[in-house]
Amino acid sequence: MKYLLTGHQTERLSFRLLTPDDFDIWVPLFKEKNVALFLGLDVTLSPTGLCKAWFDKAFNRYENDLGGMNVLIDKQTNQFIGQCGILVQTVDDVERLEVGYSILPKFWNQGYAFEAANTCKNYAFENNFTDSLISVVHIDNIGSEKVAIKNGMTFEKRTEDVFNVFSIDKKDWK
Numbered sequence: 435m436k437y438l439l440t441g442h443q444t445e446r447l448s449f450r451l452l453t454p455d456d457f458d459i460w461v462p463l464f465k466e467k468n469v470a471l472f473l474g475l476d477v478t479l480s481p482t483g484l485c486k487a488w489f490d491k492a493f494n495r496y497e498n499d500l501g502g503m504n505v506l507i508d509k510q511t512n513q514f515i516g517q518c519g520i521l522v523q524t525v526d527d528v529e530r531l532e533v534g535y536s537i538l539p540k541f542w543n544q545g546y547a548f549e550a551a552n553t554c555k556n557y558a559f560e561n562n563f564t565d566s567l568i569s570v571v572h573i574d575n576i577g578s579e580k581v582a583i584k585n586g587m588t589f590e591k592r593t594e595d596v597f598n599v600f601s602i603d604k605k606d607w608k
Contacts, residue, residue, distance in 0.1 A: 437501035437520040437531070439557055444549050447515065449504040452492050456505060459514045459538075461485045466539050472572040473536065474597070495521065503534060506550050515541045518550035520558050523570065526593055531564045535581060547581045555585055559604050568601045 439449040463469055464481035471477055475484050495502040503517035516537035523532040533554045535547045551569070558567055569582040573596050586607065587600035 435496060435499060435502070436561075437499075437522070437558070437563065438496075439504050439519065439554065442504075442553060442557065443509065444553050446509055447546065447550060447553075448507045448509050449518075449550075449553075450507060451496070452489070452503060452505050452517065454489070456514065457485060457489060460488065460517075462540075463516075463536060463538055464488075468572075468574065472575040472578070474572070492517075501531065503536070504550075506537075506546060514538065515546050516550070518547070518554055520554050520563070520567075523568070525568065525570060525599060526591075530566070530568050531558060532568045532570055533558070533585065534569070535578070542577065547578070548584050551581055551585045555602065555607070559607050565604045566601055568599050570597050570599055572596055573598055 438451065440451055442449040461481050464484035470479065470484050475487055479487060492503055500522040501520045503519040505517055506515040507513070508515050516535065518535040521532045521534045523530055533551050535551045537547050555567055558564060569587055571578045571582055579598065582600035587602045590599045590601040592598055
């Protein structure tokens with residue numbers, strides 16, 4: 435589980451592993467319009483079904499050393515804010531490392547996604563995991579696109595007709 439940031443902290447956040455006890459806290463994300471679409475999940479599933487699919491994928495990543503999402507906890511309030519992490523992804527038949535992030539709706543537009551994503555980017559480059567990082571963003575997910583750009587990434591290409599790939603090379607990092 436070398437890509438996980440368990441125990442790391444930022445100014446406002448601490449990182450920990452996802453646990454089954456987090457399920458009910460995470461369901462509200464999937465009640466928001468377009469979230470399933472933006473995350474590439476089956477839009478016909480209920481919010482509970484979507485959350486189950488998310489958790490199954492997260493635990494599969496943990497068990498198979500494919501990186502994973504870390505739970506983000508607000509250090510002052512101890513509230514569950516969202517998830518962010520370094521993920522092993524295959525994009526257009528090429529295995530790459532992605533900085534992924536999802537924030538609970540009540541915490542949107544407060545800078546948490548960038549704070550966590552920037553920490554993941556720095557962690558990946560500081561530990562020489564890769565020479566290039568990506569974030570894969572649905573073409574209609576303007577909020578996540580803004581986070582990727584603020585995180586130093588630029589548009590690289592479109593894939594699967596509905597996802598934009600943003601990337602940053604290590605040489606452009608600092």
